[in-house]
Amino acid sequence: MQGSHVFEAEGERLDQALARALGVSRARAQAWISGGHVRVAGEVVTKPARRLAGERVEVEVPPEPPARVEAEDLSVEILYEDEDMVVVNKPAGMVTHPAPGVTRGTLVNALLGRWVEPGGEPVRPGIVHRLDKETSGVIVVARHEAALRRLADAFKQRFVFKRYVALTEGVPANTTVIAPIGRHPVHRFKMHTGGIKARYAETDFEVVAEAGGRALVEARPHTGRTHQIRVHLKHLHTPIWADPLYGKPSPFIDRLALHAYELRVPHPKSGKILSFTAPVPEDMARGWEVAGGVWPEGVQRAGTSR
Numbered sequence: 001m002q003g004s005h006v007f008e009a010e011g012e013r014l015d016q017a018l019a020r021a022l023g024v025s026r027a028r029a030q031a032w033i034s035g036g037h038v039r040v041a042g043e044v045v046t047k048p049a050r051r052l053a054g055e056r057v058e059v060e061v062p063p064e065p066p067a068r069v070e071a072e073d074l075s076v077e078i079l080y081e082d083e084d085m086v087v088v089n090k091p092a093g094m095v096t097h098p099a100p101g102v103t104r105g106t107l108v109n110a111l112l113g114r115w116v117e118p119g120g121e122p123v124r125p126g127i128v129h130r131l132d133k134e135t136s137g138v139i140v141v142a143r144h145e146a147a148l149r150r151l152a153d154a155f156k157q158r159f160v161f162k163r164y165v166a167l168t169e170g171v172p173a174n175t176t177v178i179a180p181i182g183r184h185p186v187h188r189f190k191m192h193t194g195g196i197k198a199r200y201a202e203t204d205f206e207v208v209a210e211a212g213g214r215a216l217v218e219a220r221p222h223t224g225r226t227h228q229i230r231v232h233l234k235h236l237h238t239p240i241w242a243d244p245l246y247g248k249p250s251p252f253i254d255r256l257a258l259h260a261y262e263l264r265v266p267h268p269k270s271g272k273i274l275s276f277t278a279p280v281p282e283d284m285a286r287g288w289e290v291a292g293g294v295w296p297e298g299v300q301r302a303g304t305s306r
Contacts, residue, residue, distance in 0.1 A: 005059045014040065015048035018059060036183055036196060037062055044183075046197050069098050074110035079276050084147040084268050085140055086111065089278040092136040092255050097127050111141060128152055129224060137164070137260025138278045142268065150268035155224060161264035164219040164229055165280050165299060167257035167288055169247065170238035171207060171215040177232040178202045181225040190245050191227045193235050201225040203232045211293035214241075218261075218299075229258065241287070252287035259284060261299070279303075 009017035018029040018038065030048040032038055038045055041055040077089040088107065090096070095106045108127065126142045128151040142148035154160055182195030192198075202222040209216040215238065219229045230246050233239055239247030241257035250257070264275045277300065285301040295301060 003061060005061060007057050007059075008054060009052045009057065010054040012052055013048065014038065014045060014050040014052055014057070017052055017057065021057075022059065022061070032059065032061065035062065044196055069106075069108055069112060070104060071112035071115075072104060072109040073113045074105065076107065076110045077278075078114075079138065079278065080274070083143065085142055085151065087138060087140050087263070087274075087276045090131055090136060090139050090260075092134050092281065092283075095133050096130045096139065107139070107141070115143075129155055131260055132227070132230075132256065132258075134256035135258045135260060136278070136281050138263040138276050139260065140263060140265055140276075147268040151265065154266050154268075158222060159266055161262070162221055162260065163262040164221070165208075165259045165261045165284070166217045166219055166229060166233065167241045167253070167284060167291075168215045168217050168233055168238040169241060169250075170213060170236075171210050172205050172217060172233060172236040172238040174206050175236075176202065176204050177235060179232060179235055181228060181231050191225070191231050193231060199223075199225060201228050201232070203229060205233075205236070208299060209288075209293055209296045211288070211291055214291055214293070216288055216293060216296065216299070230256075250287070252291045253283055255283070257284050257287065 005022055007021040015026055015029045015033060019026045033048045034046055036044050036046055037060045039058040040050065078086060079089055080087040090107055095102050097108050098106050126148055128140055128142055128148060131137060131139050140151065142151050179193040179201060180198035181191050181193060181201040182198030184190035184192040184195050200223060204220040206218045207215045208218050221228050230240055230243055234246040241247065241250035242253050243256050259280050260278065261280065262275065262277045264273055266273055279300040279302040282302045285295055288295060
């Protein structure tokens with residue numbers, strides 16, 4: 001099924017025509033449409049109810065996620081854990097959730113290794129939010145469906161406080177960026193301000209330290225769009241060091257210099273606000289010092305205490 005498919009239809013809703021033409025459920029067809037995988041007359045259409053009038057429909061069927069995930073004995077730093085949730089300091093280079101072509105070595109594999117006996121388990125719901133592979137730092141995972149719903153609602157209602165640390169080429173203004181983010185119209189792995197199906201996005205930026213025309217920046221996103229901080233810093237013409245999509249390689253670090261430093265979230269059962277902090281990894285701290293910067297006292301780095 002994976003790959004490109006083309007058909008024509010007239011007088012039908014797009015989701016109905018797609019389901020019939022490819023022999024899939026209407027729910028799956030709607031997911032492909034909403035995900036930006038369908039073009040009508042050469043243009044991406046994301047509304048399943050679009051009425052067709054004989055146009056050419058092109059479908060790029062995404063690969064299916066793996067049905068099962070192996071439990072693995074992987075080391076991850078647990079910041080907090082109870083019967084409802086677990087908070088992890090995710091290392092840079094670890095994918096959050098299995099995906100086509102990436103079925104091992106993820107955070108989910110590691111957590112299954114803590115919760116079940118090795119040997120394989122179905123993919124469990126629990127990922128509330130994600131961090132990019134090369135982004136390190138605090139991430140919360142629900143341990144059961146009820147906790148997942150409550151935590152997901154807290155993120156949706158913006159009851160969660162998130163604070164990141166980034167190292168940038170150039171020094172951005174202390175400002176709030178409000179710029180909608182959508183899929184890049186040409187490069188499908190990139191996001192773009194004002195891109196396809198752009199959604200409201202807001203981020204506060206504050207420069208904590210400067211050195212040689214570069215900055216150590218605190219970012220506080222109010223929304224959770226894909227690549228939001230990265231795209232907004234590029235929008236300010238101050239991309240993050242070593243960003244492979246929105247910047248360029250850096251002589252000071254060999255991975256994206258972005259760290260999820262602090263997360264405050266209501267507990268899914270009690271509603272009490274819990275706060276978690278993960279010190280900035282040493283590769284970022286060393287890179288900043290090699291670039292001529294002095295590490296600021298107000299930001300904790302790995303290997304030190306407050």
